[in-house]
Amino acid sequence: MHETLLLFGATGDLAQRYLFPSLLNLLRDRLLPPGFRVYAIARQDYTTETFRQYLATRMPELDADAPELIDLLNRVEYIVADLADPSQLPDRLAALKGRDCVSYLSVPPGLYIPIAQGLKAAGLLDAPSRLVLEKPIGRDLPSARHIIEAVAACVSEDRVFRIDHYLGKAPVQNLLALRFGNSLLEAVWHHRWIESVDILVAETAGVDGREGYYANYGALRDMVQNHILQLLCLIAMEPPSALDADSVRNEKLKVLRALRPMQADQVLSNSVRGCYQAGVVAGKPVAGFQSPTPGQHDTETFVALTAFIDNWRWAGVPFRLCTGKRMADRCSQVVINFREVSHWLFEKPRREKATPNRLVFRLQPEENIELNLMSSLAAPEWGALELQPLPLDLSMPINLRRRIAYERLLLDAFHGNPALFVRNDEIEAAWTWIDSVAAAWKQTNAPILPYMAGSWGPTEANDFMPAYGVGGSAKSGRKGN
Numbered sequence: 001m002h003e004t005l006l007l008f009g010a011t012g013d014l015a016q017r018y019l020f021p022s023l024l025n026l027l028r029d030r031l032l033p034p035g036f037r038v039y040a041i042a043r044q045d046y047t048t049e050t051f052r053q054y055l056a057t058r059m060p061e062l063d064a065d066a067p068e069l070i071d072l073l074n075r076v077e078y079i080v081a082d083l084a085d086p087s088q089l090p091d092r093l094a095a096l097k098g099r100d101c102v103s104y105l106s107v108p109p110g111l112y113i114p115i116a117q118g119l120k121a122a123g124l125l126d127a128p129s130r131l132v133l134e135k136p137i138g139r140d141l142p143s144a145r146h147i148i149e150a151v152a153a154c155v156s157e158d159r160v161f162r163i164d165h166y167l168g169k170a171p172v173q174n175l176l177a178l179r180f181g182n183s184l185l186e187a188v189w190h191h192r193w194i195e196s197v198d199i200l201v202a203e204t205a206g207v208d209g210r211e212g213y214y215a216n217y218g219a220l221r222d223m224v225q226n227h228i229l230q231l232l233c234l235i236a237m238e239p240p241s242a243l244d245a246d247s248v249r250n251e252k253l254k255v256l257r258a259l260r261p262m263q264a265d266q267v268l269s270n271s272v273r274g275c276y277q278a279g280v281v282a283g284k285p286v287a288g289f290q291s292p293t294p295g296q297h298d299t300e301t302f303v304a305l306t307a308f309i310d311n312w313r314w315a316g317v318p319f320r321l322c323t324g325k326r327m328a329d330r331c332s333q334v335v336i337n338f339r340e341v342s343h344w345l346f347e348k349p350r351r352e353k354a355t356p357n358r359l360v361f362r363l364q365p366e367e368n369i370e371l372n373l374m375s376s377l378a379a380p381e382w383g384a385l386e387l388q389p390l391p392l393d394l395s396m397p398i399n400l401r402r403r404i405a406y407e408r409l410l411l412d413a414f415h416g417n418p419a420l421f422v423r424n425d426e427i428e429a430a431w432t433w434i435d436s437v438a439a440a441w442k443q444t445n446a447p448i449l450p451y452m453a454g455s456w457g458p459t460e461a462n463d464f465m466p467a468y469g470v471g472g473s474a475k476s477g478r479k480g481n
């Protein structure tokens, strides 16, 4: 296990909100080696002492003398560097030469190449050192290839760990366990029994503070290219022959390559773009999205898409993908909608209670899995013919603390297990499909529809969210228990 972490961008939002708290939890649970050290690198002018003081203030739920906080702080050293300049790193990191390091790039993507070049020059990417990259890798296929090739000139692919933190979430791993650990589910896991699949990632947060980045990306590139397509892959892939990294990634890649490219003559019926306007979220008034570039109005903060996978298993099954900012509720979930029974025997001629079976994976705010069946009330006064939906909670009844997704991924990076990280050809295949959507929008001048902050997006997108009750149908799946 590697015991030296170089955390680039250590003063940033991701590092402060997720990475340091994850490290603290791992240390508390004694999952890191005794010699574990963190070298925190960023451009702000801290010393090790003042950075430690700052870090302590970012964990206000812990007392200043909490042993786990003191343990973490004692392992952190701070290094100032301008990371846009690769020539600075060999000198600044000279003392680390010869160590087996994990370098985590929690910085804007424009810095990936200069940092990789600086690390290589410093000798800190020699085997067995590893490089962890955050998303996004590029903003289209050519820019992604440029980064992939430049990084490949510094470190071999088997030591590059591309993060998609959704893959570190427990329900996402349970999706694999449920699918491949049960003949019951795998037997019905195809177009004959599955009518459609819905993937929703709804955020109540706005773009707040990241307008410059976001205006250049939009929801399609920021969320669909990575998190949503990775979820789609895990649902749609064929059973791998083993759970090693390459067997799983080979199957995911086949799914991405089977995605039907979006055509201009279908894009207007198979997608909706939106941008939030001023509104009210959680009882508070919020402003609409404003690009920092005056006159720029081509950034979507909401996107709904129907994707099709052209292969034997999924022929004709719509995958409805939807994500937005400043939505009515914070909710990420995957819903597998099974087909209706072919002939309804109960409560004839009414069959309005006949809810098709659904398997729901909730990723946030709760993490749980639910299977919706139909069942008889089985009480004598009703007899056995009146059916009711019966939600079965399939979550493991555990009392353990829910882990931050980054805890699992950091541990895997320290151990050198790449199974939950994304390979370069997956990134390229995902961009190929995303680029087809962007090109079809451009060709058709696809409009960006306004929606009020605190709503479920433009009303034109209601049909893309049937499993969540948006637009007036069943409300069962929208929120947790």
Ligand code: NAD
Pocket: 008, 009, 010, 011, 012, 013, 014, 015, 041, 042, 043, 044, 081, 082, 083, 084, 105, 106, 107, 108, 109, 111, 134, 135, 136
């Ligand atoms: P941020 O802007 O909050 O932090 C960026 C960090 O990089 C800071 O520490 C800053 O000092 C450092 N930095 C920037 N330019 C530098 C330079 N020239 N020299 C030295 N240091 C420099 O960004 P963030 O939100 O923490 O995101 C970091 C990365 O993680 C990005 O690639 C982002 O896309 C990705 N990401 C972030 C989140 C999140 O929740 N914040 C989620 C998923 C992915």
